[in-house]
Structures are given as C-alpha cells and as structure tokens.
Amino acid sequence: xxxxxxxxxxxxxxxxxHVTLRCSPISGHKSVSWYQQVLGQGPQFIFQYYExxxxxxxxxxxxxxxxxxPNYSSELNVNALLLGDSALYLCASSLVPNNEQFFxxxxxxxxx
Amino acid sequence: xxxxxxxPQSLIVQKGGISIINCAYENTAFDYFPWYQQFxxxxxxxxxxxRPDVSExxxxxxxxxxxKSAKQFSLHIMDSQPGDSATYxxxxxxxxxxxxxxxxGTSLTVIP
Numbered sequence: 001x002x003x004x005x006x007x008x009x010x011x012x013x014x015x016x017x018h019v020t021l022r023c024s025p026i027s028g029h030k031s032v033s034w035y036q037q038v039l040g041q042g043p044q045f046i047f048q049y050y051e052x053x054x055x056x057x058x059x060x061x062x063x064x065x066x067x068x069x070p071n072y073s074s075e076l077n078v079n080a081l082l083l084g085d086s087a088l089y090l091c092a093s094s095l096v097p098n099n100e101q102f103f104x105x106x107x108x109x110x111x112x
Numbered sequence: 113x114x115x116x117x118x119x120p121q122s123l124i125v126q127k128g129g130i131s132i133i134n135c136a137y138e139n140t141a142f143d144y145f146p147w148y149q150q151f152x153x154x155x156x157x158x159x160x161x162x163r164p165d166v167s168e169x170x171x172x173x174x175x176x177x178x179x180k181s182a183k184q185f186s187l188h189i190m191d192s193q194p195g196d197s198a199t200y201x202x203x204x205x206x207x208x209x210x211x212x213x214x215x216x217g218t219s220l221t222v223i224p
Contacts, residue, residue, distance in 0.1 A: 004155075042214030043212075101158070
C-alpha cells in the first residue's frame with residue numbers, strides 16, 4: 001500500500017513569492033495534518049483537516065492557509081514567503097483525528 | 113512554551129548497548145504518546161506508541177516506559193545497532209487530537 005505522498009520533493013522560491021504544497025493521504029485516511037520542521041527541531045503543528053473541515057490551527061500567521069479536497073488530499077499554501085519559512089514541510093495522515101499519524105517524506109522549501 | 117521536553121539532545125551508544133531517551137510533559141490531558149524515528153532527509157516514521165492506561169509497552173527491541181504520576185515517559189532501545197542511528201522524537205496529543213506536540217529530538221549515534 002502506498003504511504004503518504006507529498007509533492008514537490010524540493011522547492012526553491014524567493015522572498016515575497018507564493019508556494020503550494022500538496023499531500024495525498026494513505027488510502028482510507030480522512031484526516032490530514034501539516035507540520036513545519038526547521039532544521040534541528042521537532043515538527044511544529046500548522047493545520048489539521050478532517051472531512052474537509054479545519055479541525056485545528058497552530059501558531060502560524062495568516063500567510064499560511066490550507067484546504068482538503070473531497071478525495072481527502074490536501075494543499076498547504078504560503079503567501080509572501082519570508083526567509084524564515086525555509087523548512088521541511090511535513091504532511092501526516094490518520095484514519096481519524098487522535099489516531100496514529102503517518103508522515104510523508106516532506107517537501108523541502110528553500111526561500112532565497 | 114515547550115509542551116514536551118526531551119533529553120538528551122544527543123546520545124552515543126556502543127553497538128549492543130541500551131539507548132535511553134526521556135520525555136516529560138505537564139498537560140495531564142495528554143493521552144497518547146508516540147515515538148518517531150527520523151533519518152536525514154526523510155519524514156518521521158512511527159516507531160511505537162503508548163496510552164496512559166499501561167505503564168510499559170514493548171515491540172521488539174523498543175520499549176516505552178510510562179510514569180503517569182511523574183508525567184514522564186521514555187524510550188528504551190535494547191541491543192542498539194548502527195542502523196538505529198537516527199533522530200528520535202517523542203510526542204503527545206490530547207483526546208481532541210487537534211495536534212501532536214513534539215519534543216526537540218535526540219540524535220542517536222550507535223558506534224559499531
């Protein structure tokens with residue numbers, strides 16, 4: 001069975017640009033969460049979606065937004081990129097919230 | 113404020129030895145405590161998890177010990193192998209499951 005997939009694998013942007021990251025959950029999983037992992041730190045929660053509804057939001061500015069589609073895939077959008085947004089962006093899926101979360105390989109975003 | 117505190121930051125163990133990583137938390141609403149293993153350039157992989165109704169859970173060479181009164185839990189890796197060299201993260205979540213709170217990570221190196 002395919003695990004969580006994310007695209008693209010790597011991305012280089014310049015300050016002020018916009019980026020869209022994509023995630024496909026494990027088949028049958030209805031909950032998707034997004035995390036930001038800065039080098040040398042643990043993942044920090046950004047959003048959780050379940051059944052296409054936002055279930056939780058972490059302490060991130062409004063430049064970050066996300067959505068979940070009817071097929072349970074998800075997009076994370078970041079506007080007006082800053083140098084500090086450079087990180088590994090992780091998507092995790094679970095059957096339902098508060099269940100085992102399985103992470104994808106991440107998208108490495110570099111902002112120049 | 114770090115919801116889950118993890119120590120040590122780094123750990124060097126001889127092959128065949130026992131690796132021990134500790135985590136502590138304050139929020140008594142946490143009811144799910146997973147451990148993740150992460151290799152460079154990869155997403156975190158779920159290793160083992162425990163809920164507060166048990167004090168210990170063992171899966172192969174990996175054991176979680178949980179002390180509810182002390183609000184601490186630890187990961188023990190028995191017979192550590194060079195292939196176990198990775199960064200390990202503890203995490204915690206509540207029954208609302210909106211997000212996982214991660215520790216800061218422990219870089220484990222197993223010397224052959």
